[in-house]
Amino acid sequence: MTTSSDRSPAVDVHGSKSYEIRTYGCQMNVHDSERLSGLLEEAGYVRAPEGSDGDADVVVFNTCAVRENADNKLYGNLGHLAPKKAGRPGMQIAVGGCLAQKDRDTIVKRAPWVDVVFGTHNIGQLPVLLERARVQEEAQVEIAESLEAFPSTLPTRRESAYAAWVSISVGCNNTCTFCIVPALRGKEKDRRTGDILAEIEALVTEGVSEITLLGQNVNAYGSDIGDREAFSKLLRACGKIDGLERVRFTSPHPRDFTDDVIAAMAETPNVMPQLHMPLQSGSDTVLKAMRRSYRQERYLGIIEKVRAAIPHAAITTDIIVGFPGETEEDFEQTLHVVREARFAQAFTFQYSKRPGTPAATMEDQIPKKVVQARYERLVALQEEISWEENKKQIGRTFELMVAEGEGRKDDATHRLSGRAPDNRLVHFTKPDQEVRPGDVVTVEVTYAAPHHLLAEGSALDVRRTRAGDAWEKRSTAEAAKPAGVMLGLPKIGVPEPVPVAAGSGCGCD
Numbered sequence: 001m002t003t004s005s006d007r008s009p010a011v012d013v014h015g016s017k018s019y020e021i022r023t024y025g026c027q028m029n030v031h032d033s034e035r036l037s038g039l040l041e042e043a044g045y046v047r048a049p050e051g052s053d054g055d056a057d058v059v060v061f062n063t064c065a066v067r068e069n070a071d072n073k074l075y076g077n078l079g080h081l082a083p084k085k086a087g088r089p090g091m092q093i094a095v096g097g098c099l100a101q102k103d104r105d106t107i108v109k110r111a112p113w114v115d116v117v118f119g120t121h122n123i124g125q126l127p128v129l130l131e132r133a134r135v136q137e138e139a140q141v142e143i144a145e146s147l148e149a150f151p152s153t154l155p156t157r158r159e160s161a162y163a164a165w166v167s168i169s170v171g172c173n174n175t176c177t178f179c180i181v182p183a184l185r186g187k188e189k190d191r192r193t194g195d196i197l198a199e200i201e202a203l204v205t206e207g208v209s210e211i212t213l214l215g216q217n218v219n220a221y222g223s224d225i226g227d228r229e230a231f232s233k234l235l236r237a238c239g240k241i242d243g244l245e246r247v248r249f250t251s252p253h254p255r256d257f258t259d260d261v262i263a264a265m266a267e268t269p270n271v272m273p274q275l276h277m278p279l280q281s282g283s284d285t286v287l288k289a290m291r292r293s294y295r296q297e298r299y300l301g302i303i304e305k306v307r308a309a310i311p312h313a314a315i316t317t318d319i320i321v322g323f324p325g326e327t328e329e330d331f332e333q334t335l336h337v338v339r340e341a342r343f344a345q346a347f348t349f350q351y352s353k354r355p356g357t358p359a360a361t362m363e364d365q366i367p368k369k370v371v372q373a374r375y376e377r378l379v380a381l382q383e384e385i386s387w388e389e390n391k392k393q394i395g396r397t398f399e400l401m402v403a404e405g406e407g408r409k410d411d412a413t414h415r416l417s418g419r420a421p422d423n424r425l426v427h428f429t430k431p432d433q434e435v436r437p438g439d440v441v442t443v444e445v446t447y448a449a450p451h452h453l454l455a456e457g458s459a460l461d462v463r464r465t466r467a468g469d470a471w472e473k474r475s476t477a478e479a480a481k482p483a484g485v486m487l488g489l490p491k492i493g494v495p496e497p498v499p500v501a502a503g504s505g506c507g508c509d
Contacts (some may be wrong), residue, residue: 016046020056022077025064027214029097030411031165032123033062036096037157038405039047044129047157054081058092058130063099063181064355078111079324085113092116096123098181101143102356119143121186161474162467163207164248164437168196168234169215173223174253176280176357178320178351181216188217190224192281197237200244207470209438210401211238212247219261221250229365230368231256232264239268243466245440246401246421247271251278251318257302266309273310273321274423277302278318282337283330286323289362294437296337303341311357314344314389314422321378322351322371324362331374338381338397344389345451346382383450390448393424397444397460400426404437404471416441431462438467 015073019040023033037047038135040058048056059081078093085091094116095107101119115133118126122144129140158164161333171180171186213234215221222230238247247270252261254277265271277299281287284295306313319334338346350371353360399437400418407417409425413428428443435441440463443455 005387016044017057018048018052019045019058019060020048020052020054021060021062023062024073025062025098027165027212028167028170028216029062029064030159031122031167031214032097034158034165036060036062036123039124039127041157053347054084054114057090058094060094060096060126062081063095063097065098067329071099071103074108076105078114081111082111083360090134092133094118094126094130096120096126102180104143105141108141112139115139117141117143160208160437161206161212161471162208162401162465163212164203165214166196166199166203166211166213167191168218168433172216173220174217174255174293175291177289177362178323178354180354180356187320188220188223189217190221190230193230193234193237195431196234198482200238200241204241207246207438207466207473209465209467211244213238213247213249215249215251217251217253217256218249220256221370228258229260232258232260235261235264235271236268239270244270245465245467248274250276251275254299254302255280255292259305262309264308267505272421272423273313274316274421275306275313276316276318279334279337279341280318280320281323281326281330282334283326284333286326286330286333289325290320290323290359294452294485296333300337300340312422315341316345316347317341317343317421318347318349320349320351320379322366324351324359324366325364326351326366326374330376338378338385342385342389343382344422345386346378348375348378348382387448387450389454390424390450393445393453394448395445397442398424398426398455400428400441400443400455402435402437402439402441402468424453425451426453426455429458431459433462435462436464436468436471438469438471439465 010448019037021033021036023029041047045058061074061077075093078095081093085093092115093113095114096118098120100107100117101121104117105118116126116129116139118129120143125142129142133140169188169190170180171188175186196213203211210476219231221234222228227233233246235249247268252275257277265273279299280290280292282296282299286373287295303315306315320336321331321334351359351366353365398420400420402416402418406419406425407413407415410416410427413427414430416430417425417427418441420426426443426445428441431441441459442461442463443459444457445453446456447454
């Protein structure tokens with residue numbers, strides 16, 4: 001068990017050491033990076049200012065092992081930092097996450113200038129390992145084989161003052177042949193319901209008004225205790241928390257998606273009318289080869305039930321194109337499901353061979369040219385459907401939670417951006433009165449594009465919220481915070497966090 005003293009070594013911080021975290025992969029990694037930030041700040045480090053490119057005193061790579069080129073991307077970035085580290089005594093580089101769990105000693109062999117390698121199960125040890133590497137002047141490689149403590153017991157520096165991830169489980173019990181995640185994050189382990197609700201209540205007290213329940217297979221929650229309705233009960237319990245305005249969850253698995261969950265979604269007012277349901281393939285043959293324990297009929301049946309209970313639900317998905325052995329007929333079945341399901345958005349992936357997975361050694365690997373052609377056809381179809389579904393929103397009135405940094409052109413267009421209850425992105429005309437991230441604005445949609453909506457008229461209502469107050473308080477505090485004394489070269493900042501998509505971002509759910 002990781003204790004508070006284990007997490008907070010007596011780091012000799014002359015002034016303040018700066019840190020930068022680069023995150024790759026799914027929402028689980030994004031949330032883990034929030035914890036890594038919390039750990040480092042508890043140990044006395046300060047976050048590098050915006051815009052840094054490896055000029056921090058500590059650079060941490062939180063890696064993903066799902067995509068085929070993950071290794072090349074990591075070592076390319078490590079190579080870029082090698083000369084910077086050589087010219088800056090005291091700079092440290094750490095590598096964690098799924099790729100670190102998989103490659104272990106290989107990382108230090110290929111990049112001997114790395115100071116620390118840690119795994120998915122022992123992120124709480126990062127400050128200790130950095131200090132040990134500094135004192136002993138040699139790389140520290142520590143990979144735990146099983147979870148030491150549930151990650152949510154660790155300190156966290158959340159990226160948002162008004163919206164938060166809340167982990168309800170870690171690991172995965174599925175055996176999908178294309179996915180290496182279960183081997184790296186371990187078997188599914190559920191968190192106690194009371195601990196989850198206590199964390200949510202504490203977040204709401206701090207001003208958070210939207211939470212996303214997070215798990216590798218979120219709706220399998222309860223498997224540890226044998227309660228198949230545990231997840232729906234958790235959703236309903238979230239509905240009783242005063243001040244919690246929006247509840248989302250990602251990512252469910254069709255195998256475990258039961259009618260009681262649909263009922264809880266429909267009957268709990270703060271559970272949003274949004275569902276991310278990974279498809280992966282519409283072909284029963286391919287689904288069997290993937291070891292996905294559902295078939296096309298079962299999947300479309302779930303979509304039909306959700307639409308019947310929640311007519312305005314926006315449904316999104318993950319799809320893999322070009323899985324080994326996929327025929328043209330198989331691919332046509334995927335297109336058929338896309339047409340029938342009419343997803344609001346689809347996160348589409350070209351199959352990527354991943355060493356260590358059963359699919360990597362399967363026969364009939366599809367030529368890249370064929371995969372690319374199918375991928376382009378799928379994207380074109382989904383773009384058409386997304387646009388048609390968004391056009392149906394014209395004339396509708398939405399309450400938007402004002403977002404921070406989601407509208408890249410907002411300054412030029414004098415607009416702000418927000419998320420509708422169904423998670424659609426809406427750009428709206430900036431009201432005359434002050435509006436802060438976390439506040440709620442009511443607008444009427446006037447225009448639709450495939451990936452966003454516009455509300456070009458005046459806002460119908462503006463509601464200042466406790467979430468907006470929390471954002472303002474945090475922004476004021478950070479603006480007033482002294483820069484501190486940094487080691488090495490002047491810092492220019494830290495990259496923006498990984499954009500949060502509706503899906504896992506790795507296609508492995």
